[in-house]
Amino acid sequence: MKENEKELHLHRDEVRIFCPATVANVNCGFDTLGFALEGIGDEMVFRKVTTPGVTITLITGEELPMEAHNNVAGVAGNAMLEGIEADFGVEIEIHKKIRSGSGIGSSAASAAGAVYGINQLLDTPLSNLELTRYAMKGEALASGNEHADNVAPCIYGGTTLITGYDPLRVISLPPMETVYVGILHPHIKIATKDARAILPKEVPLKDAITQAQRLAGFVASLYEWDKQLFVESVQDVLVEPHRKQLIPHFDAIKTVSKEHGCMAFGISGSGPSLFAFAFAKANIESYLHASKTYYKQQHLNVDTYSSQISGTGCQVIQ
Numbered sequence: 003m004k005e006n007e008k009e010l011h012l013h014r015d016e017v018r019i020f021c022p023a024t025v026a027n028v029n030c031g032f033d034t035l036g037f038a039l040e041g042i043g044d045e046m047v048f049r050k051v052t053t054p055g056v057t058i059t060l061i062t063g064e065e066l067p068m069e070a071h072n073n074v075a076g077v078a079g080n081a082m083l084e085g086i087e088a089d090f091g092v093e094i095e096i097h098k099k100i101r102s103g104s105g106i107g108s109s110a111a112s113a114a115g116a117v118y119g120i121n122q123l124l125d126t127p128l129s130n131l132e133l134t135r136y137a138m139k140g141e142a143l144a145s146g147n148e149h150a151d152n153v154a155p156c157i158y159g160g161t162t163l164i165t166g167y168d169p170l171r172v173i174s175l176p177p178m179e180t181v182y183v184g185i186l187h188p189h190i191k192i193a194t195k196d197a198r199a200i201l202p203k204e205v206p207l208k209d210a211i212t213q214a215q216r217l218a219g220f221v222a223s224l225y226e227w228d229k230q231l232f233v234e235s236v237q238d239v240l241v242e243p244h245r246k247q248l249i250p251h252f253d254a255i256k257t258v259s260k261e262h263g264c265m266a267f268g269i270s271g272s273g274p275s276l277f278a279f280a281f282a283k284a285n286i287e288s289y290l291h292a293s294k295t296y297y298k299q300q301h302l303n304v305d306t307y308s309s310q311i312s313g314t315g316c317q318v319i320q
Contacts, residue, residue, distance in 0.1 A: 015050045015120040021115035021316045022159075023100045024107035025183070025277050026151035029238035029268040030216035034164050036107075036155040039183065040312040044111045045319070046075070047095040048119035053090045056080050056116070063098030064108075074109045075116035079138030082117045085126070085136060093119055101305075103191035105275035110152030113140030118157060118316035130157050145194040145272075152271065159315035163221060166300065168309050176224040178311050184286040185270065185307040186279040186293050192248050197272030200244050208238045212296055229281070234273050236266035236279060251300060262289035283308065 023042040030033040044063075051057070056070040056079040070076025075096055083092070094116065100108040117133045137153035154162040154172045161175040219235035222228070246252040249269065255276060259267040263285035264278040280286045290306040298306045 003014050014122055015226070017047065018045060019046045019115055019119050019120060019122070019316055020045055021111040021118065021156055022107075022312055022314075023185075024110055024152045024271075025185075025275075026107065026110075026155075026157045026271040027238075027241065027269070028161075028220070028277075029236045029242065029266065030213060030220050031151070031163070032213075032238075032241050033149050033151050034217065035220070036151040037161040037178075038159050038309070038312040038315055039106065039185070039309045041186070041309060042100065042106065042307050044099050044108075044115060045097040046112075046115045046119050047097075048123060049093040050123045050251045051091045051093050054088075055083060057091065057093045058096065060095040061098065062096070064102050066096070066098070066102065072143075073112070074140035074143050075112040076140075077143045078113040078137050078222070079120055082120055082128075082133075082136040082138040086124070090123075092123065094119070102189065103193060103274075104187050105192065105269070105271040105273045106185060106187070107152040107156060107271065109144035109194075110141060110156050113137040113144075114153040114156035115316055116140065122318060131170065131172055133157050134172055138170075145198065155315065157315045160313050161224070161311060169282075169287070175221065176227070177313055178224065180281055181311060182280050182283045182286045183277055183309045183311060184259075184264070184280070184290045184303075185309065186278075186290060187275040187305040187307075188250060188297060189303040189305070190250070190274050192273045194272045197245055197248065200248070201241060202244065204269045205240055213240050233265045236268070238268055242269060245269055245273055249276065249301060251297070252276075254296065258292050258296060259289050262292055262309045264289050277307040 022038040024308045026036040028033045056076045067073045102108045114137045121127045138148040142148045163173045165171045216235045223232035259278045266279040270277045
């Protein structure tokens with residue numbers, strides 16, 4: 003945590019926070035890139051108590067385990083309390099607004115929110131990097147492995163790049179202020195573990211090179227804000243060809259996105275949510291409308307969200 007952030011930190015015994023939805027992978031950065039969405043997210047309430055450990059007192063919006071050891075928020079929160087040798091416990095309320103299994107960071111919002119909320123109760127708060135480490139423990143419960151491409155942007159805000167896990171390093175990338183995002187969530191569930199299991203263990207060298215070039219191009223495009231390079235870079239040759247079979251009508255919706263002026267399209271995290279980028283809000287709105295109409299004709303319900311990339315991660319709310 004930066005010094006000015008520490009100065010703004012207020013010690014509390016009860017706090018309510020907002021934890022944003024996130025898009026991970028961003029086509030060219032599997033387990034590496036992620037960004038936070040505006041206006042879509044969960045709310046959580048934290049109360050400092052004398053009983054040790056995490057106690058989950060209320061969950062609304064989703065049917066999720068109340069037992070801390072079976073809940074990503076409980077696992078992440080307990081890992082943090084143990085790590086800092088806390089002399090107190092925490093009661094947590096979880097108000098889910100992000101559908102579980104939607105592919106826009108539902109489990110990450112709970113895990114990241116848990117450690118961020120506990121951090122607000124500390125006299126000496128931890129850094130965002132330390133919070134990310136603990137949040138990854140919760141993600142491991144949901145997906146089977148510790149990864150930070152959702153929890154990092156949820157905590158840091160904006161677009162984040164994971165350059166390594168040993169040691170963990172998170173870099174905040176320059177903002178994409180003129181980029182609009184459309185999220186399309188078909189009402190099917192894809193478990194992260196299943197979406198990982200479908201991926202090959204080895205990939206052709208030429209594909210690995212192409213993907214490395216695109217990730218490098220994406221990062222470079224943000225620092226230079228080279229729109230052409232940005233568009234060329236947000237493509238996926240490693241994961242999309244395998245995972246798209248899990249999402250009904252993927253290729254048709256990808257065509258719709260192009261027809262409505264979107265310049266990038268792909269799977270959000272492990273799916274089933276799909277994301278699209280455009281440089282104008284009108285393009286996103288027309289694409290979402292057309293896609294929703296298409297899915298309705300196929301007798302499949304979808305949710306749609308129009309957003310920009312949020313510069314703010316988890317935050318305290320009144």
